[in-house]
Amino acid sequence: MSSSAPSKAPASGSGAGTRGGPRHVAIIMDGNGRWAKKRLLPRAMGHKKGVEAVRNLVRSLRENPVEALTLYAFSTENWGRPADEIADLTALMKHFIRNDLDEIAQAGVKLKIVGDYSVFDDEAVKLIDGALARTAGNNKVTLAIALNYGAQAEIVRAARAAAEEGEITEEAIARHLDTADMPPLDLLIRTSGEVRLSNFLLWQAAYAELYFTDVLWPDFSPAHFREALDHFAGRERRYGGR
Template structure:
């Protein structure tokens, strides 16, 4: 979900407002994913590298995260959305951790769309953690390492979308993206909505996936 800062800058607004509009885009997109019947949607919300941003921006992001959970949890729980976290969210402040734990418990029994949110997540860190866990149990193989990834209980990654015109993965789902289709769109994240998600799915449906074969 890229482009919050640039969205705000283009409008001569503070970055915090861009992040706020980005949360609104999250809300629209999650609702659309559920209505379109997607099995899972994974959103990169806060990376392990985001800690290097200015303290006030990190604080604003934490505040928006808490507001989003408090304001939208009832709707998502009632709609059958199941929340999952990838990454080490326990590194956040105790009040954030408490809210996330409550949201996870509240939606644990849901069987609709799984909303996986990457919090304090970096794919390289995830792979190192998974390799260490697999090694502690025995031989490292493709299957034993994959079983220790944060996404082990999610379906295979089919489509990876990055907004704002940037064409790179930025340490997101590197292992999982091995044979995923990728789509890089110019729209800034705060402007992203159901129509863009539908266009992405139509593009995905038109692609021929061979997974290395002919």
């Protein structure tokens, strides 16, 4: 199932009425818990399988090229989950960095964090800092991971920064968003059948095409990603202009 509702042309990015592949894709990776529950497995196994899906997706970017990919990994609301689940998620994040950073760096991927990752434990922060520094010079694709991220808080921070500069305009706020150095968001995908944005990239998604799939995140394959890209390419983006 898919849905889209752009309202007006953005200041930059693909022009109105154009067709082609997206420059910037974002994904709400939903369904790890339900995947595990269906198989009578602990939630931790769902999260582990979800990390494998991330790994396969990043590897597939050689065949499905985009300029930027943003993944919703940990929201500000996720702190309300049980402590053991948060510990599992943090451990998986550390494991991913330790085991996949070499491959990511060699593939020319530039890592970026959207949100405030300083709230994680010292070991995690150190690993993230190292990963960001190591990939800072890469330019084939930007892989942004949303950690401790909430779109409403991001917009508030950006508005405050714009106000301090004495100019509260759409352009001024956009300059202070976490994604200001990335291409405009073209396509937002959500897995698992849920049809909502869950406080993710609310400002950036104003003109994005939305794509919803019933596939649970651990089962989301590069082929599913290709299907979403092909669906996007078949749309005519008018931004309400005609």
